[in-house]
Amino acid sequence: MTLISPKFLFVPVSSAAGVGEYMRSLIIAREVERRWPNATIQFILNRHAPYAATCPYPAALLDDTPTKNIKAVNDFMSFFLPDFVIFDASGRRSQLAHANKLGAKVIFISQHKRKRSRGMKVLRARVTDSHWVVQPEFVIGAISWLDRFKLRLINKPAPLVIGPVFVNPDESTQVDLLKRYDLCAGEYVLLNAGSGGHMNAQGYIVEEFAKAAVNIHKATGLHCIMVYGPNYPKEFTQVSGVTAIKELSHVELISLIDKAKIAVLSGGDTLLQAIALKKPTLSVAVSKDQNYRLKICQNNDLTVCAAHNAESIALGATKLIEGDSLQKLEAALELCNCVNGLNVGMKEIAALYRSKFGCT
Structure with missing residues (x-):
């Protein structure tokens, strides 16, 4: 029996100022590697971000944050042919659509109301398989009835509130x-x-x-x-x-x-x-x-x-x-019911994995 070697592509916002999205993507990537040791993991990063040179996984380096490099990101996805693409607070609709067209399972991560609203826009939601919100619900609040209605019309679930993602203390x-x-x-x-x-x-x-x-x-x-x-x-x-x-x-x-x-x-x-x-x-x-x-x-x-x-x-x-x-x-x-969202997110990835490959 041939082992499946899934390809995961992480596309976090990356800049010279913040580090949160990259760190979250790195945490998820390491858990993916633990769960599927034969997975191929790839990042796309801004070459000017201080962590770009120390990323423990192969990284395609751009001259700016990936969201502003539409063609470069799309060209790389065409070359890499990922099975899963995780856009962490990043990505234009055309980039999500391109990943979807290539057959990848598309995950979009939002961390505040503006990003969440962007992720629920109909044309983006159509090409997104799973939308995670990495804020507790007491911070970000529930989505409106109108948003729920629009998502139901296109047969898409409401964003999944998973809370903060981190590795438990060792x-x-x-x-x-x-x-x-x-x-x-x-x-x-x-x-x-x-x-x-x-x-x-x-x-x-x-x-x-x-x-x-x-x-x-x-x-x-x-x-x-x-x-x-x-x-x-x-x-x-x-x-x-x-x-x-x-x-x-x-x-x-x-x-x-x-x-x-x-x-x-x-x-x-x-x-x-x-x-x-x-x-x-x-x-x-x-x-x-x-x-x-x-x-x-x-x-x-x-x-x-x-x-x-x-x-x-x-x-x-x-x-x-x-x-x-x-x-x-x-x-x-x-x-407070705020918990570690890593386990919740990994369950969602496992479900997408099953739907794509028919196994765990």
């Missing part, structure tokens, strides 16, 4: 990390401003996180782990009470967040992952599209928010650690 990794950085579980603060490339009028926002880390240590005595992110271009120095780290793998970051007393995070995917882990957080919007998400999470007592300056971050984190708001957050987090 116990052995946690033991190694705590030993490596001389930490005790529950006795340190982890700070991370996402990719490290976001800026405000004063410069890189991650630098405000780093200044805040020093003040949090002085105020609370807790050691701080400051993760700068792959897109931060400058050098940094070690300061007493703060361990500065350029970059952690996804599983390392999740594992350290899980064992921290609190985490100070940007309003990107990692915040939702921390909420799913029931970890108290102080959150900071480092881009405009994060403000709405943070407002909803704060209104549901799932995080507390601060402005993107060192004083606000340090004061907010200190109050969270030393005040009674920590217990309030912990209680609300225990009741």
